[in-house]
Amino acid sequence: MLDDSDVDTRQDRQPGREYRMSREPDYEPRYPGSGRLKGKRVLVTGGDSGIGRAVSVLFAREGADLAIVYLEEDKDAKTTCEMVEEEGGRCHLIKGDVASKSFCEKAVKETVDCLGGLDILINNAAEQHVETEAEDISEEQLKRTFATNLFGYFFMAQAALPHLKKGDSIVNTTSVTAYRGQVLLVDYSATKGAIVSFTRALSQQIAGDGIRVNAVAPGPIWTPLIPASFPEEKIESFGKHVPLGRPGEPNEVAPCYLFLACEDSSYMTGQVMHPNGGEMVGS
Structure with missing residues (x-):
């Protein structure tokens, strides 16, 4: 049990720590596994907390x-690693910065060496920084946000593709x-729009190899990135603007990744799923 000194409404560093959140996100899977990923080897970036944790635990439950x-x-x-192992999956932790191409290459190699191969890549690591005026976004922040949110995805995909085969997937x-913008997150929104285009372009390039590339576009989801990004007044109202009137939980998003990663979506590539509480956006 955490005491009051261990929890924070507002955190002061990216990408945030789940164990210090004033209310822990709900990441546990909602239903028994059915073996949809039995024998699959998966690499998840940003898998320690938030959506990445929920995806990791759900995938382990599915084999x-x-x-x-x-x-x-x-x-x-x-x-997260302990939760994966409790579900019966093997888990290998890799610490490092996805903004580095050499690290991404190292991470994929470690994955292949430790798990015996790679079948699914989940690009999920991200950072965001609130700025009320676009002209106040520093060159350093702009480069850093793109390096983590976009270059990291590109580097991971480049390193993973030689190991992927027909029937494998990237999410x-x-x-x-990416679809409606965010006035406080202009650079972050730009990276997320670029990820949509990256998904669509890469999916067409490798469709002939039988490798699928899709994406998930979450709306307001309660993760450590939120208290690590916004002031307290924004945190208190977070997610209340959507039709469902509340932020989503990571375990409400993770099934989208499972669907896109497994054979259930075998006729889908270059597509985006939208777990966003009812916001209507262009696809």
């Missing part, structure tokens, strides 16, 4: 072994902000 890439959140990563995390 997958996982390699989880995380930046620096050792405690969260260890908890990228974009965002509702």
